[in-house]
Amino acid sequence: MxxxxxxxxxxxxxxxxxxxxxxxxxxxxxxxxxxxxxxxxxxxxxxxxxxxxxxxxxxxxxxxxxxxxxxxxxxxxxxxxxxxxxxxxxxxxxxxxxxxxxxxxxxxxxxxxxxxxxxxxxxxxxxxxxxxxxxxxxxxxxxxxxxxxxxxxxxxxxxxxxxxxxxxxxxxxxxxxxxxxxxxxxxxxxxxxxxxxxxxxxxGDGGATRVEASGEKLWPDTLDIMGWTVDPEGFGVVFQRTIPDFVRDHLGPAVAEILARMQLTVDDIDRFLCHPGGAKVIAALERALALEQGTLDHERDVIADCGNMSAPTVLFVLERAWAKGLPPRSLLTALGPGFTVSCVALRHAA
Structure with missing residues (x-):
């Protein structure tokens, strides 16, 4: 096992x-x-x-x-x-x-x-x-x-x-x-x-919070949503589409698909821990995941205090949730270049 x-x-x-x-x-x-x-x-x-x-x-x-x-x-x-x-x-x-x-x-x-x-x-x-x-x-x-x-x-x-x-x-x-x-x-x-x-x-030696499962989804023909260009001056940011709209329209089914591969459903998740791209993205996440407005409170606190730090931002959210006490099952989610969504399910024993 x-x-x-x-x-x-x-x-x-x-x-x-x-x-x-x-x-x-x-x-x-x-x-x-x-x-x-x-x-x-x-x-x-x-x-x-x-x-x-x-x-x-x-x-x-x-x-x-x-x-x-x-x-x-x-x-x-x-x-x-x-x-x-x-x-x-x-x-x-x-x-x-x-x-x-x-x-x-x-x-x-x-x-x-x-x-x-x-x-x-x-x-x-x-x-x-x-x-x-x-x-x-x-x-x-x-x-x-x-x-x-x-x-x-x-x-x-x-x-x-x-x-x-x-x-x-x-x-x-x-x-x-x-x-x-x-x-x-x-x-x-x-x-x-x-x-x-x-x-x-x-x-191998216990631990209260375990990684239960993980999964990703890469959408075809979405390379232009987010990324870098590279030229003599440095990196240049690529934002070619409205990310909040994409989140609202596509994230819910993608998360359900990933959870199904984990043999879970949205109803099995006690807490979503999401990468907070900005206020509009957080609101879109709540709509896409059928959460009440204001549910993603740690996400709003992190973005207010630190801004969008790209990859580590969701782990700042995790740290705050960890300090407050995690529920039995959480799902970390983040969207990034590709365009892709990545999910990790955490199982916590009080």
């Missing part, structure tokens, strides 16, 4: 620079208003996201200067390494372990490129063993927190007793673009922040 993976600890971390939403709006106005006539019309987005504050790896003045690939990459390496060490140390300590106890490291990140990868760069600071197994994962975008948890749980189940560390880290603010005078770029400026989450998993 398969020994299911249990969540031993959960931790989150944000970088040191705090930005209030009004402060970001004023910076965006300084960058775009004179060059992009539609900016003032789109500026209402900043007040409608549900975001009060966000965090970045650089002070706000850094983003006002135009940056290219070399500067963005250097900022990514410095910021990501520091944030990685902080969140991993928290998760390892909460699991009553040391870095040398970690057998497998899964690193999920889509907002920067590092070769050697991030876990190799910080291995010495974390005290990781020379024989630690490394699994870097790129390109999952906002779905990466849930998909990463699924990957990490399968690795834990394959090696019962092994300690698997998942780190999901994104520095979305480093993709701010001065040259792209588009609605998609303004939407990105109104939403995204930086953050990281880490989870330690282990299979």
């Amino acid at each position: 398969t020994k299911t993976a249990a969540l031993v600890s959960v931790a989150t971390s944000v970088p040191p620079h705090l930005f209030h939403q009004e402060q970001i709006l004023q910076a965006a106005r300084k960058l775009f208003a004179d060059r992009y006539p539609q900016f003032e019309t789109l500026s209402s987005l900043f007040a409608n996201t549900g975001i009060h504050r966000r965090y970045g790896v650089k002070p706000i003045e850094w983003y006002i200067e135009r940056r290219g690939w070399p500067e963005r990459t250097q900022a990514f390496l410095e910021g990501a390494e520091s944030l990685y060490v902080d969140v991993a140390r928290k998760a390892i300590a909460r699991a009553d372990l040391s870095g040398s106890d970690i057998d497998v490291v899964v690193t999920v990140c889509s907002t920067g490129i590092a070769t050697p990868t991030l876990e190799a760069r910080v291995a010495g600071q974390l005290g990781l063993r020379a024989d630690v197994s490394r699994v870097p994962v790129f390109g999952l975008g906002c779905a990466g927190g849930v998909s990463g948890l699924s990957i990490a749980s399968k690795l834990a189940e394959a090696r019962p007793g092994a300690n698997v560390l998942l780190v999901s880290l994104e520095l979305c603010t480093l993709a701010v673009r001065h040259d792209e005078l588009t609605k998609a770029n303004i939407v990105a400026a109104s939403l995204f922040g930086d953050g990281a989450a880490a989870i330690v998993l282990r299979a």
Whole structure:
């Protein structure tokens, strides 16, 4: 019988620079208003996201200067390494372990490129063993927190007793673009922040919260919904369709389909834990999942406090729900480039 993976600890971390939403709006106005006539019309987005504050790896003045690939990459390496060490140390300590106890490291990140990868760069600071197994994962975008948890749980189940560390880290603010005078770029400026989450998993020795099952659905012909373009200046955000409308129309049946493969139904889920893309996406999630308006309270709190941090955001939601006490069965869901939905069912024993 398969020994299911249990969540031993959960931790989150944000970088040191705090930005209030009004402060970001004023910076965006300084960058775009004179060059992009539609900016003032789109500026209402900043007040409608549900975001009060966000965090970045650089002070706000850094983003006002135009940056290219070399500067963005250097900022990514410095910021990501520091944030990685902080969140991993928290998760390892909460699991009553040391870095040398970690057998497998899964690193999920889509907002920067590092070769050697991030876990190799910080291995010495974390005290990781020379024989630690490394699994870097790129390109999952906002779905990466849930998909990463699924990957990490399968690795834990394959090696019962092994300690698997998942780190999901994104520095979305480093993709701010001065040259792209588009609605998609303004939407990105109104939403995204930086953050990281880490989870330690282990299979075979109990644990109150276990990964019961996982599943994904990839919709055909949806490559243009979300992703990156790549050019000499850096990453450029792709938002070609209205994501809240897509969520409202397609998420419910997709989740039901994934649950059916788990031999579950929507009625078996006591709590949905969703990636909060923004206020409109949260409202669309509630409609799609037939939830009462206001049900996704942790999601609204996380987006208000930290903004959309891409992949780790749903794990911030999980941390808050974990602290409050999980119900018997929860379902983590996140949507991301592909276009895809990823789900992980958690079974909790009080």
